[in-house]
Amino acid sequence: MSITEILFFFLSALAIFSAIMVLVSRNPVHSVLWLIAVFFAISGHYILLNAQFLAIVNLIVYAGAIMVLFLFVIMLMNLNKESERNKHVWMKLAGAVSGGCFLMVLVSLVRQAKDFQEKTALMGTGDIGLIKNLGKALFSDFVVPFEISSVLFLSAMVGAVVIGKKE
DSSP, X not given: OOHHHHHHHHHHHHHHHHHHHHHXXXXXXXXXXXXXXXXXXXXXXXXXXXXXXXXXXXIIIIIIIIHHHHXXXXXXXXXXXXTOOOOOHHHHHHHHHHHHHHHHHHHXXXXXXXXXXXXXXXXXXXXXXXXXXXXXXXXXXXXXXHHHHHHHHHHHHHHHHHHHOOO
């Protein structure tokens, strides 16, 4: 068993355990912290797949910015047991049915994955996920969509400032 396989199994176990702890934790702050552990495990999988850029972006955007935002929202809401209302039986039933449907989809995907065991993945020169190649493609083949998205982000920032501005 190689070190890559050991790392894969460790990161998979960490991701699954942390995801279960997100669901089981009663405290919302603890759930967010477990979700950050899930994002770290997913970033480790990205590194194993030689996609360093995705790993860093996942850590910066999701584990950094989004989770800090979630923590601030949870702390501002000041959730406690007295303010939490009891869930209706129909909501619990709907959750169980949707979870069962999701489990059926996962089981069918695992069964279909057996067909792909014989096939090998496309592995090039080993620099598929590097930032240099992404930058070359972004600024040569996709320069117009990249610039349009930058103008869109700029207009969204100006709109956020205008909406948030006090009179």
